[in-house]
Amino acid sequence: MKVLIVEDDPLHRSYLHEAVNAALPECDTVIEAENGTVGEKLARDHKSAHIVMDLQMAKRNGIEAARTIWKERPETRILFWSNYSDEAYVRGVSRIVPDGAAYGYVLKSASDERLKLALRSIFIESQCVIDREVRGLQQKSLGQTNGFTDSEYEILVDIALGLTDRAIAKRRGLSLRSVQNRLQQLYDKLDVYQSAGDDHEDGRFNLRARAVTVAFLRKLLNYSALERAEAELQEWLEGK
Amino acid sequence: MKVLIVEDDPLHRSYLHEAVNAALPECDTVIEAENGTVGEKLARDHKSAHIVMDLQMAKRNGIEAARTIWKERPETRILFWSNYSDEAYVRGVSRIVPDGAAYGYVLKSASDERLKLALRSIFIESQCVIDREVRGLQQKSLGQTNGFTDSEYEILVDIALGLTDRAIAKRRGLSLRSVQNRLQQLYDKLDVYQSAGDDHEDGRFNLRARAVTVAFLRKLLNYSALERAEAELQEWLEGK
DNA sequence: CAACAAGCTGCGGGTTTACGCAAGACGGCG
DNA sequence: CGCCGTCTTGCGTAAACCCGCAGCTTGTTG
Structure with a gap:
C-alpha cells in the first residue's frame, strides 16, 4: 500500500509520515508533496489511492487539489487534516466529495490516537471519519436549521x-x-x-x-x- | 537567561524549544505558552525579557499579546515567528513596536540557521532582524511608494x-x-x-x-x- | 511673499441599494 | 380541486453611494 502526504509545513509533514508508518504497517511506501500542485501531479503519476491532505496551503489549497484528484479517480480515499474547522472549509469539502467516497476530516489538534484511528478506518475499512467538532458544523450547515441555504x-x-x-x-x-x-x-x-x-x-x-x-x-x-x-x-x- | 515561547502548535513549540536550546547555551530556562492569553500572563509573572511569539493563534493572537506586553515593559525583546508575511501582519506589528525596541520577524519557512541567528542577534546583541521578504513589504507599505497611507x-x-x-x-x-x-x-x-x-x-x-x-x-x-x-x-x- | 500642491468641505445630480406592497407561479396536501 | 406556503417578479420610493466642480485652508518651496 502506498500513501501520499500533501502538506506544506515540513514539521507537520514528517509528523504525518511517522504517524502513517506507525498506524499502517501494511503501508510500504510514503510519498510527500509540499503543495497542492505537486500533490496532484504525484497522485496522478502514482495513481495514489490513499492520500492525507492539508487544507490550507499557499500554492494550491487542499480543496482544489482534492477536487481534481477526485475528478480523475473518484474512489481515491482522502483524509483531510486541517488546523481549522471553519464552516467555509467544511462546506467546501462537502461540495466536492463524490458519492459514496470514503474520506475523513480530522483536526490537527486531535490526539495521535485519533489520527491513527482515522487513518486505519479510512484507508483500510473504507469508512468516513469526521471529527466530531466538524460534524457539528456539517449538520448545522447542510441541514436547514440555523444554517444557510x-x-x-x-x-x-x-x-x-x-x-x-x-x-x-x-x-x-x-x-x-x-x-x-x-x-x-x-x-x-x-x-x-x-x-x-x-x-x-x-x-x-x-x-x-x-x-x-x-x-x-x-x-x-x-x-x-x-x-x-x-x-x-x-x-x-x-x-x- | 529565560526565554518564553508563545505558540499554539505543539510541533512548532517543541521545535522552537530545541532551537532556543541549541542557539542560546546561556539560556537556562524555557517557558511555553499555548496561546496569547497565557503568554501575557506568563510574561508578567516571570517578567520575561525574551519572547518568541507566533502571530496566528486561535485564542488571542500574537499582535494583541505583544501589544500588552510591550505596554507593560517596552524593553522586552520579541521575535515574531510567523507562517505568513501578509501586509496586514507587517503593518500590525510595526504599529505596536515601541521606539528603539529590539524585535524580529522571521518566517516559519526560514532555515534552522536563520532562526538561530535571529535568536542570537535579537536576544544577545539587541539587534532588529527582519526577514528580507517581510522587509520588502515594510518598505513598500510604510514608505509612500506604491503603498497605502x-x-x-x-x-x-x-x-x-x-x-x-x-x-x-x-x-x-x-x-x-x-x-x-x-x-x-x-x-x-x-x-x-x-x-x-x-x-x-x-x-x-x-x-x-x-x-x-x-x-x-x-x-x-x-x-x-x-x-x-x-x-x-x-x-x-x-x-x- | 507669491506660488503651488494636498487635503477638507459644500453643492448637485446620476446611479445603486434596501425594501414595502402586491400580483403571479409552483408544489404539496387535505 | 382549492388552500397555503415559498419563491419570483414588477413598481415605486427613500436613502445611500459615487463623483465632478469649485471654493478654502493648510504646509511647503523658491
Whole structure:
C-alpha cells in the first residue's frame, strides 16, 4: 500500500509520515508533496489511492487539489487534516466529495490516537471519519436549521466578490428584485441589523459590506473560499 | 537567561524549544505558552525579557499579546515567528513596536540557521532582524511608494467593517464629502475599476465591496486585522 | 511673499441599494 | 380541486453611494 502526504509545513509533514508508518504497517511506501500542485501531479503519476491532505496551503489549497484528484479517480480515499474547522472549509469539502467516497476530516489538534484511528478506518475499512467538532458544523450547515441555504450562501459569495445586484442577477439568471430578496434574507440570517437601529441616526451599517464582514468573522467565509470564488468569477467573465 | 515561547502548535513549540536550546547555551530556562492569553500572563509573572511569539493563534493572537506586553515593559525583546508575511501582519506589528525596541520577524519557512541567528542577534546583541521578504513589504507599505497611507488604510478598515459613509465621518471627525474623497483615492489605488468598464452595462462592480475583497486577496487585510478592528469598533460604539 | 500642491468641505445630480406592497407561479396536501 | 406556503417578479420610493466642480485652508518651496 502506498500513501501520499500533501502538506506544506515540513514539521507537520514528517509528523504525518511517522504517524502513517506507525498506524499502517501494511503501508510500504510514503510519498510527500509540499503543495497542492505537486500533490496532484504525484497522485496522478502514482495513481495514489490513499492520500492525507492539508487544507490550507499557499500554492494550491487542499480543496482544489482534492477536487481534481477526485475528478480523475473518484474512489481515491482522502483524509483531510486541517488546523481549522471553519464552516467555509467544511462546506467546501462537502461540495466536492463524490458519492459514496470514503474520506475523513480530522483536526490537527486531535490526539495521535485519533489520527491513527482515522487513518486505519479510512484507508483500510473504507469508512468516513469526521471529527466530531466538524460534524457539528456539517449538520448545522447542510441541514436547514440555523444554517444557510445554498442560495443564501451563493449570494453571500457574490456580494463578497463585489458584484452589483445587476451583475448577480445576470450571473444567476434572476431578476433584480429576486436578487434583492435573497439579500434581505441573508441580512436577516446574519443578523446585520443588530446595533443598526439602536441609536438611530448614528451607528447605521452598510448592510452589504457588513454582511460580508460578519460572515467572515463567523468563519462562514475565509480566504480560501474567496480565492476559489474569485477564480470562478474570472472564469465566468471570460466566457462572457 | 529565560526565554518564553508563545505558540499554539505543539510541533512548532517543541521545535522552537530545541532551537532556543541549541542557539542560546546561556539560556537556562524555557517557558511555553499555548496561546496569547497565557503568554501575557506568563510574561508578567516571570517578567520575561525574551519572547518568541507566533502571530496566528486561535485564542488571542500574537499582535494583541505583544501589544500588552510591550505596554507593560517596552524593553522586552520579541521575535515574531510567523507562517505568513501578509501586509496586514507587517503593518500590525510595526504599529505596536515601541521606539528603539529590539524585535524580529522571521518566517516559519526560514532555515534552522536563520532562526538561530535571529535568536542570537535579537536576544544577545539587541539587534532588529527582519526577514528580507517581510522587509520588502515594510518598505513598500510604510514608505509612500506604491503603498497605502495611514488614512487610506484607515478608511479601508472602516468600510470593511461595514460602516456607512456617515458613520465613518462621525468616527473620524470628517465631513461626508471628505470620507468619500478618501474612498475614491482608495478605489483608485486598489484598481477596483479594472474590468468595471470593459463591457459597459454588464460586469460592473460594487466598488465598496470590491475594494474590501481585493484588499483581502492582496493580503492587505486578513482575519486577524479584521478581528482587531471589530473589537476597536465595538469599544468605540460603547463610548457612544 | 507669491506660488503651488494636498487635503477638507459644500453643492448637485446620476446611479445603486434596501425594501414595502402586491400580483403571479409552483408544489404539496387535505 | 382549492388552500397555503415559498419563491419570483414588477413598481415605486427613500436613502445611500459615487463623483465632478469649485471654493478654502493648510504646509511647503523658491
